[in-house]
Amino acid sequence: MRVYADLHVHIGFSNGRYIKVPSSKTLTLENIIKTAKDEKGLNVISIVDFLCKDVIDETDKLLDKGKLELKDGSLYSEGLLIIPAAEIELRFCSNDFHCLIFFEDYEKLKDFRKIIKTYFNQIDFSCPVFRGQISDFERIVSSFGLLAVPAHAFTPYKGFYSAAQRVEEVFKKIEVFSIELGLSADSKMVSYLCDVQKRSLLSNSDAHSLKNIAREFNEVEIEYVSAKDVIKSIKENRIVANYGVNPKLGKYHKSYCKECNSSFNLKSQDLILCPFCKSNDIVIGVEDRISWLYKTENPVEKPPYFYTFPFELVQGFGQKTIQKIIDVFENEINFIKSLNNGTFKNYNIDENIAQKLVRFMNQDYTVKFGAGGHFGRIIFE
Template structure:
């Protein structure tokens, strides 16, 4: 079966308490699951703050009310169509240069609760997302694995809290590659960029949204081939077992990411060194493209034969002219947004729904005929369609 999956969805608030400080308070557990299933058309949603105290309590309430039901192979089922994966994003200081975020996915509520109990011994506040843990990455991976979990590097190449973005030059400097189940690329990177590093050719790559709002859910997602919707089948897919696999990554054009190029926060200019002509050297933020240029083992990517193809998308909300009414029309006519991107309708079919002029623009975006200005220093790139 073909499955659309986004494994990195944050929770803004739960039980009346903030969880992810930078996320929208509208991003609740209930709203996230409804949006992921009904609007985005996902089959798997990873709640990456599920181990935080108030979120885990809400999940228990949803289980007691029957809105979430356990799946025999792990995970929880929502409305008979969306598999919910429980997770934690944990920050670990890995070098003198900085800290990195890791994704810890757990198969059951009981495993999540047990992992939370352990986290309380190494974290000061398990009520908030992405908190620092007094532990090394290998020990963290061992604790996840001991509870039947899956361990992932989050947004590997981003300048803030990305393992390779600023903290270290190679994963092997801090942990064995065998301890990882997958590496999440992050919004400003793609498979071509990652596979210029020899180390990455041994890793399954994921493209997840790192959603901080409802609208950003599935702005990047994965297509998996599974036998059934379950946590264990996802594990098999990450390791290409028994016909399960990641068959496609769908993600933003890297230039749309807010950390694509090295930019100066003060003047906004793309810069090619650690200083800027405006004199505000401390405002320069290294971009993902520039970081990979510095780390790369090869000038061109060398993909392993099993690497999933990477397809570029632009969220419908970023296409000029697509407002709320047009967005609803597209979803009603063609299904969830994930389906639209994976199997784009023809321009004539779009024209019947939204008119020929806008249909030409949407079709250009769906099929990669667009131009854009690159992002950097915390500012997203812009789509420039004609």
Template sequence: MLKYLDLHIHSRYSRACSRDLTLENIGKACEIKGIDIVATGDFTHPAWFKSIENELERAEDGASDSFLYALKGSRSKTRFMLSTEISLIYKAQGKTRRVHMVIHAPSTEAVRSLNSYLEKGYKIKSDGRPILGMSAPDLVSLCLSIDPKFLLYPAHIWTPWFSVFGSKSGFDTLEECFGDQTGSIYAIETGLSSDPEMNWRFSGLDSLTILSNSDAHSLNNIAREANAMDLDTGSYDEIYEAIRNKDLEKIKFTVEFYPEEGMYHFDGHRACAVSLKPEDTRGLGGICPKCGKELTIGVLNRVEELADRPQGYRPKISASYVKTVELDKIIAETLGIKSRNSKQVKRIYDRLADVCGNELQALLETPYDVLAEAGSAAIAEAIKNMREGRVLTVPGFDGQYGHVRVTGDGRSKTSQAGLFASDWD
């Protein structure tokens, strides 16, 4: 059965995150969004982990020591995977490195053991995404020594400031970062500013599963990226093995942001409103033409720097992907309303989610006549444009989100690798 998984979100205890991010609210949001299995986020935070222990229960029976979890006393079908993101800041090879890691745990017992170790030397109470002065290989080794079913992979791998390949403090290969633990890394997370096609250009990632997650800091942003898997039991072990083995019988496709909408796609200097393509940055020597300060080198530029394949290359063993725009943004654009949070947008969104089953169904599968009847002809046309890649993009840069337009003039077709276009060779 096809399941949608969003394996990286945050809780109310992470910095700059909504207070509405409770487990109950996350479960409800996932049912509306179409997410079947969601990360708990932030399990290293003591107060949040207490909520996890008090409000969730094992959703699986059997001999396995690995579990997904469900809300206690609830009919919700949402399943939770124990997860967190950790920020590592440390010295390696003469440079300060800043790498974010996603961690999935097989059980609350494993989390309790990890937290018990970390709280002795680190301030894990200060933020849902704690900062540790620990190297990436040491973190991997620590987790696997507690339980071999921990699953770790680098988060949003291309973003400039806090990622394994970031232009500001990253590495050039996974081996440089993870050393003798490289073989225990089975996946990477694309991040909002890159898509699988960009990652396919770097042969060093060929053996790894490409995952895409929302990294949601609010309920609205859950499912803005996700993973579609054909699962039999939907257990932790099945998901773990599918990711570990890059099993494309189970990993079907990812749901992607248009990478141009990500806040670090292009190079630039936000303070001067300067946004640049990689070739223009190179012509300027990486310096802002307005103020003379150093530009923030974005994801597209960094991908081109490390790429050993041409644009458009697709490995033989690779899952498909589809690019989407969040439904409330589409509705707001068709109405000419700036805020996706307006009451009018919310009313139409709720009706579409109800009629279509959920948001992902509306975006990916619902026939256009049903969309038109439940929403409007303009919404149906906008979703058609999105599915066919007929959009106008204004790329994000230096921490500023980009924009994707699905209505009006000036749109040009972009690639949709899989569901809404013929399969690639």
């Protein structure tokens, strides 16, 4: 069977306390679950703040109340699978990067936290810092049988490739089965990179708000709806398709000068200067970063990457229009699937909206590129 999964979602507020600052008090476990099921249409969600004691305590309370179910180690809410995970900060050669770890069993997560909490700074907040060496991290991951995935790997801030050039430079004792693309990149952009040839690619939202859940998501072939089977499918490269925002719209797609606010492509990694004002205060864009990494002449074909519809970045799509679309399609994933296969034309949609959707499907629009932490925009001219 195939499921739709967003495997990187943050909790902002749990058990009466902020987990991630800044964030909204509405970004709670229960609201995330409701939004993922009812508004987004996901089958699987992974919440990456499960090392926090408050998140564990809140989960236990929901289990006691019967709002969550624990079966064979996996957490469920009325058919939605919730995979416990953590986003942690590691250091390699004085450079920090983020890595996701996924747990097959909720009770083993609790055991893991008890044993390793001395390795972390601020373990009860989002994205705790690992204080040991990479070799310590690898030993722990291996002993607990965890899946480790470099998070938002190509982005300039805490992305894996802002710290290293190759996976094997960093991880020497564990196998890295998958890489998370992050905003501003898709599978086509990275298809020639040596690191991705034998690894699955994940497109996850890294959502810090309810509206951004499933902004990126994955279509995964699995045998059973369980944490163990989803993780097994990632390891076996059984991602059927990736879905995400057009990378040109991503807020780090182009390189950016913080001095004169210009965006551009760098000509060389040896001379990182703004071509307009000659400043060296540059945020290196994902497009440039990818162009500098090790490549192969014979890339392996990756699953298709379909563009989601970033409502807030499209000219002429306000909240009323968005609600009209969701009312017709019931949830966002139904809408995205219909948009990509063209069947949305069979639905009763306002003619003006339908025309813009046709143009979006045909990529008949102008893109204002994203850069320097600012999202791009789709403009119909």
